[in-house]
Amino acid sequence: MFGNVWTMDGTGIVVVVNALIVSAVLVGLGWFLARGKLTSGVPKGRQVLGEFATDFFLKKARGMVYDYDRDTVVQTVTPFLGTLFFFILVSNLFAMIPIPVVNRPPTSFYSVTLGLAVSAIFGNLVVAARLKGPTGALKHLFWPNPVQFVSEITDVLSLSLRLFGNIGGEYMTLVLVAAVVPVGIPLILHVLGLIPTFVQAFVFTLLTASFLASGLHREERSRKAKHRVFRRKKPEPA
Amino acid sequence: MNTILMALVAVIPIAAGAVVAAFAMRKISVTALEGMTRQPEIAPQLFTAMLIGMALVEALAIYTLVVTLVLAGKIVVS
Numbered sequence: 001m002f003g004n005v006w007t008m009d010g011t012g013i014v015v016v017v018n019a020l021i022v023s024a025v026l027v028g029l030g031w032f033l034a035r036g037k038l039t040s041g042v043p044k045g046r047q048v049l050g051e052f053a054t055d056f057f058l059k060k061a062r063g064m065v066y067d068y069d070r071d072t073v074v075q076t077v078t079p080f081l082g083t084l085f086f087f088i089l090v091s092n093l094f095a096m097i098p099i100p101v102v103n104r105p106p107t108s109f110y111s112v113t114l115g116l117a118v119s120a121i122f123g124n125l126v127v128a129a130r131l132k133g134p135t136g137a138l139k140h141l142f143w144p145n146p147v148q149f150v151s152e153i154t155d156v157l158s159l160s161l162r163l164f165g166n167i168g169g170e171y172m173t174l175v176l177v178a179a180v181v182p183v184g185i186p187l188i189l190h191v192l193g194l195i196p197t198f199v200q201a202f203v204f205t206l207l208t209a210s211f212l213a214s215g216l217h218r219e220e221r222s223r224k225a226k227h228r229v230f231r232r233k234k235p236e237p238a
Numbered sequence: 239m240n241t242i243l244m245a246l247v248a249v250i251p252i253a254a255g256a257v258v259a260a261f262a263m264r265k266i267s268v269t270a271l272e273g274m275t276r277q278p279e280i281a282p283q284l285f286t287a288m289l290i291g292m293a294l295v296e297a298l299a300i301y302t303l304v305v306t307l308v309l310a311g312k313i314v315v316s
């Protein structure tokens with residue numbers, strides 16, 4: 001019934017069309033939130049919603065300004081993390097739509113999750129190259145441990161398989177259960193499936209942010225720090 | 239006979255993966271709950287850390303699910 005386990009379908013058109021619908025929803029949402037006058041004072045109305053949406057990623061990006069130019073870091077990292085999170089969130093929520101073919105979330109295809117993981121890790125490299133220069137970014141792949149790039153490859157695999165297994169498995173369970181019991185139990189599965197929907201989007205973004213932070217982190221070694229010795233305070237003279 | 243053997247072997251990875259993941263998640267949730275009762279004011283941070291821990295352990299169980307799916311796709315009725 002499911003065809004090949006990786007595409008889980010006979011044709012490839014469903015992936016592309018669903019992913020394009022997700023992108024259209026995201027672009028529409030972004031246009032809607034950025035309309036009108038935006039103030040940098042006290043926000044009101046629509047701007048509050050937009051700021052609420054980007055607040056988490058701004059805080060994460062501000063935590064990554066080690067000794068780089070703050071504006072560059074925040075303006076490069078925030079849209080990157082925000083896009084990953086909202087793409088995965090919206091596409092996971094497609095499983096709630098009652099229309100039959102659009103029902104299938106694009107992240108239930110391994111091709112989409114592999115593409116997301118590869119672009120997340122490759123995006124980490126690109127952001128690191130933007131901030132540290134290309135030699136600095138490549139040095140991170142080989143320096144403390146010459147086989148560090150294997151850890152990047154396993155990161156790609158684990159990110160993609162985690163997302164695919166959660167969302168694809170949820171979709172497969174829904175289809176198989178609905179073939180047996182059409183009414184009642186699929187509702188419970190839909191409600192229970194809302195939890196991995198949010199958690200997986202959050203975890204994907206959080207792990208990408210952690211890999212990015214560890215890639216941007218620079219060890220500053222100074223001569224004074226190496227020779228510092230802990231001295232106990234001399235007791236006060238009585 | 240061959241089909242029965244193939245089907246039995248196909249189901250072993252997910253069974254073992256789910257059991258082991260359940261044990262690990264039990265430990266994570268028990269520790270998180272104890273911490274939350276000890277200090278209710280940091281409960282949101284503990285909840286976040288628990289979610290992340292559970293997602294990482296669940297990922298291991300999902301690797302075994304993927305192995306099962308691949309094996310189940312190769313069962314041939316003979």
